[in-house]
Amino acid sequence: MTDRKRTSSSMRFGAGMSRRTVLRGVAAAAGLAAGSKAITGFPAVIAAEPVTLRYLGTAVNQSADIARKVKEDLGIVIEYVPVTTDDVTKRIITQPNSFDLVDSEYFSLKKLLPSGNLQGMSAKRIKHFDKITPVFTKGEIAGKKIGDQGTAPKKVFYLAGATSTKFSPTPTEWITLIPTVYNADTLGIRPDLIKRPITSWKELLNPEFKGKAAILDIPSIGIMDAAMVVEATGQYKYADKGNMTKKEIDLTMKILTDAKKAGQFRAFWKDFNESVNLMASGETVIQSMWSPAVTKVRSQGVACVFQPLQEGYRAWAAGFGVPKTLKGKKLDATYDFINWFMSGWAGAYLNRQGYYAAVLETAKANMEPYEWAYWMEGKPAQKDIKAPDGTVLEKAGTVRDGGSYEARMGGVACWNAVMDENDYMVRKWNEFIAA
Amino acid sequence: MGSEAGVSPASSLVEERGVASSAARLPRAAAAYLLVAPFALVLLLFFVLPIALTLVVSFWSYNEYSITPSFTLENYAGVFEGCVSRLPELCTTFKTYLSTAKFCVSVWALTLLIGFIVSYFLAFHVRSPAVQIALFLVCTIPFWTSNVIRMISWIPLLGRNGVVNQTLTAMRATGEPIEWLLYSDFAVVLAFVHLFITFMIVPIFNSMMRIDRRLLEAARDAGASGWQTLCNVVVPLCKPGIAIGSIFVVTIVMGDFVTIGVMGGQQIASVGKVIQVETSYLQFPIAAANAVILLAVVLMVIWGLTRLVDIRKEL
Numbered sequence: 001m002t003d004r005k006r007t008s009s010s011m012r013f014g015a016g017m018s019r020r021t022v023l024r025g026v027a028a029a030a031g032l033a034a035g036s037k038a039i040t041g042f043p044a045v046i047a048a049e050p051v052t053l054r055y056l057g058t059a060v061n062q063s064a065d066i067a068r069k070v071k072e073d074l075g076i077v078i079e080y081v082p083v084t085t086d087d088v089t090k091r092i093i094t095q096p097n098s099f100d101l102v103d104s105e106y107f108s109l110k111k112l113l114p115s116g117n118l119q120g121m122s123a124k125r126i127k128h129f130d131k132i133t134p135v136f137t138k139g140e141i142a143g144k145k146i147g148d149q150g151t152a153p154k155k156v157f158y159l160a161g162a163t164s165t166k167f168s169p170t171p172t173e174w175i176t177l178i179p180t181v182y183n184a185d186t187l188g189i190r191p192d193l194i195k196r197p198i199t200s201w202k203e204l205l206n207p208e209f210k211g212k213a214a215i216l217d218i219p220s221i222g223i224m225d226a227a228m229v230v231e232a233t234g235q236y237k238y239a240d241k242g243n244m245t246k247k248e249i250d251l252t253m254k255i256l257t258d259a260k261k262a263g264q265f266r267a268f269w270k271d272f273n274e275s276v277n278l279m280a281s282g283e284t285v286i287q288s289m290w291s292p293a294v295t296k297v298r299s300q301g302v303a304c305v306f307q308p309l310q311e312g313y314r315a316w317a318a319g320f321g322v323p324k325t326l327k328g329k330k331l332d333a334t335y336d337f338i339n340w341f342m343s344g345w346a347g348a349y350l351n352r353q354g355y356y357a358a359v360l361e362t363a364k365a366n367m368e369p370y371e372w373a374y375w376m377e378g379k380p381a382q383k384d385i386k387a388p389d390g391t392v393l394e395k396a397g398t399v400r401d402g403g404s405y406e407a408r409m410g411g412v413a414c415w416n417a418v419m420d421e422n423d424y425m426v427r428k429w430n431e432f433i434a435a
Numbered sequence: 436m437g438s439e440a441g442v443s444p445a446s447s448l449v450e451e452r453g454v455a456s457s458a459a460r461l462p463r464a465a466a467a468y469l470l471v472a473p474f475a476l477v478l479l480l481f482f483v484l485p486i487a488l489t490l491v492v493s494f495w496s497y498n499e500y501s502i503t504p505s506f507t508l509e510n511y512a513g514v515f516e517g518c519v520s521r522l523p524e525l526c527t528t529f530k531t532y533l534s535t536a537k538f539c540v541s542v543w544a545l546t547l548l549i550g551f552i553v554s555y556f557l558a559f560h561v562r563s564p565a566v567q568i569a570l571f572l573v574c575t576i577p578f579w580t581s582n583v584i585r586m587i588s589w590i591p592l593l594g595r596n597g598v599v600n601q602t603l604t605a606m607r608a609t610g611e612p613i614e615w616l617l618y619s620d621f622a623v624v625l626a627f628v629h630l631f632i633t634f635m636i637v638p639i640f641n642s643m644m645r646i647d648r649r650l651l652e653a654a655r656d657a658g659a660s661g662w663q664t665l666c667n668v669v670v671p672l673c674k675p676g677i678a679i680g681s682i683f684v685v686t687i688v689m690g691d692f693v694t695i696g697v698m699g700g701q702q703i704a705s706v707g708k709v710i711q712v713e714t715s716y717l718q719f720p721i722a723a724a725n726a727v728i729l730l731a732v733v734l735m736v737i738w739g740l741t742r743l744v745d746i747r748k749e750l
Contacts, residue, residue: 086715093500093717111717115500211614217701219712260702267700268620282596283617422499426716427513427527433712434530434704 051333052077056092057103058085059272060292060316061181061355065388066346074340076333084271086217092117096323101334104320107151107220107242107416109176109214112321113165119157119324120174124337126343128359129175136317137171141410148358150224150242150417153179163324177319179358180213181350184313184408188289189281192303201225201311202232204286205259214278214287215256217268219429221416223249225288226256228413232311234326237340242417246424253428257435272296279304291354294401295393306401312413313402319358350373352388354404378404481637486730493723502719510724528725531704532732533705538620538695538705539688542627546684547677549628550635554676555669558643559651574636577629586694593617593625619698626698627688642676643669678744682737689733 050071053408055062061081067078081099083091089108091098096117104112112118123129134140148154160166167176189198194209204213204225205392216222227241230252238248259265266284269275276296278284289306297304320338322331340346347357348366352375357363364372370382378400385394402408419425496507518526525533553574561567577585592598593616600612615621646669654664670677691706701708706729713722 090714090717111499219716265700265702268702270701277590281591281594283594418499422716423718426712426718427516430531430704430712431527431710433702433708434527434534 054099056081056099106153109156110418120162149414179319181355182317190285193285201228212285214284217270262429312411315412316416353365497720510721546635554640622698635680636678638679641674674744
């Protein structure tokens with residue numbers, strides 16, 4: 001009996017507690033409502049109420065400096081959600097409400113757009129839209145066509161309509177992604193350990209570098225690096241390296257597999273830091289690499305060159321997109337942020353890291369003439385070249401690898417891509433790892 | 436009459452007690468359910484439900500950007516593609532499982548050997564309980580930092596220009612740096628043993644501490660040699676600990692892709708790696724099929740281990 005009594009009394013106590021909690025909650029909510037009503041009376045306070053944008057992307061252009069600067073200039077708070085390239089795609093498909101702004105690569109669009117989770121961005125609301133480099137809009141640079149094998153941005157740049165899930169081959173008002181950064185990739189080498197000039201992609205699988213080479217562990221990119229090697233050795237010429245047939249995939253993977261079995265590779269890498277560590281520690285002397293990673297190795301006092309090669313570069317490009325559900329104040333803030341991003345400060349910031357900004361004119365206005373001459377015109381540095389954080393990247397007199405912007409972007413051979421035979425390629429890649 | 440009178444109070448007592456106990460039983464049963472509920476809920480939400488979903492999704496069809504809820508066996512067919520037709524050459528899945536099994540066996544054997552020796556030393560050679568506890572705690576010190584850090588810290592040690600190679604060349608023990616120290620099967624096994632040895636030590640040590648010391652004396656009195664005592668008394672009594680440790684180690688190694696990836700330079704196949712590559716290309720259904728097969732294999736291994744040792748009985 002006492003047992004039961006205690007139980008019931010404790011239950012009653014519990015119920016009382018919860019009722020009281022509920023009451024307290026209601027009171028708090030009422031207070032909040034009243035409070036917010038009070039706030040709406042004062043526009044100035046609203047303006048000071050910061051909008052927070054959840055910015056999904058790879059760590060590449062998520063910099064604390066950019067977030068700080070935009071907070072200063074616009075009062076917008078940027079909340080970075082840093083994930084890997086693969087996870088950006090995954091998040092857009094599976095959790096489109098978990099971000100307000102995404103920085104994704106153009107080659108992913110073939111997978112992303114049909115999902116209907118992104119909305120077209122209106123070119124009319126982008127202030128500097130007309131000044132975006134023709135690399136994106138027309139696929140040309142200084143009036144010359146550049147290589148468009150793979151998923152070149154111009155192929156997936158325009159949407160048929162605001163909410164369309166189809167690309168438009170001709171210009172429309174609706175843009176899939178507003179470009180942020182892009183670059184032309186090539187191999188990174190350790191000149192101090194190789195001790196001879198490297199001029200061709202075929203050196204990646206040259207047995208001379210057995211056990212000292214590396215490629216990316218991102219299948220769709222790794223296989224294209226291999227394709228560059230295959231073409232360089234003259235074994236095969238692809239119609240489109242970024243969209244191989246099953247037979248071509250078999251051929252390319254066989255060459256990669258043979259190299260792996262012969263012990264050509266030291267390791268595969270998946271992110272920026274891994275590639276830096278492999279190179280800086282001397283585990284590898286030749287590998288696929290990103291330009292800022294080479295800069296990072298060099299800033300550690302290790303000789304490393306982002307080596308231009310005669311067959312050209314494999315390029316990539318990223319841009320801002322917004323989820324379909326975004327509207328109202330947050331959407332406006334997103335356009336504000338994008339317009340700010342293209343207005344020069346951020347562009348100059350990215351240029352100084354070795355990437356390229358989408359709007360060159362505004363970026364140039366935010367850079368010192370000597371910086372512009374070094375990074376964009378391929379001229380010898382007149383003064384020491386410094387990173388955004390002030391560390392010296394290059395001494396006066398050095399010339400940027402690959403030369404000027406036009407020489408590099410003009411030398412693009414193919415773009416990062418998603419193939420039509422993607423499934424098959426992934427299966428072959430797993431086979432390659434198991435071999 | 437007298438006897439009736441004598442019985443009746445007793446029976447009424449029994450009756451009363453019965454009533455009282457049944458009245459008390461209901462809340463007690465409810466209390467038991469309440470006590471079990473939180474964990475049952477957690478298991479249901481975070482274990483049963485995800486596995487059920489994985490199972491369901493493994494039968495769905497998919498393309499680049501969407502998954503269609505329709506029943507298909509294609510994913511399983513995809514996993515085992517060419518596994519029969521291409522024999523005697525192994526298909527990707529068999530090769531992958533073979534590579535995983537190789538790591539399982541070698542890591543299991545090494546952790547068992549080292550774990551047993553360490554536990555034996557702690558349990559039977561160290562006399563003072565205080566020292567015993569202190570040394571046991573020393574065994575757990577490496578676990579104060581995260582798995583990933585302990586794993587990555589091997590890299591500067593084992594690299595081509597790492598500490599080990601530099602020392603060896605300085606001592607003129609080797610002319611050229613040794614390449615197979617890092618990004619190799621050796622590196623993977625080394626990291627695994629380092630990371631998971633405690634999972635073996637703890638249960639074996641626990642089993643050993645429960646062994647009645649008089650049994651060892653009896654064995655010696657009966658004329659058994661040290662070796663015979665070990666084989667016929669200590670090892671059989673440690674079986675539950677060995678089985679539990681083995682289950683820990685084997686299941687972790689079966690599912691791991693981080694350690695194999697980092698220490699193997701992303702070049703070594705593991706089931707986890709296959710699943711990782713597939714999910715990164717949004718091929719969730721085939722990845723789910725792979726996960727279901729992996730789960731089945733792991734369950735079979737555990738089932739086999741519990742056949743050898745009846746853990747419930749031994750505990």
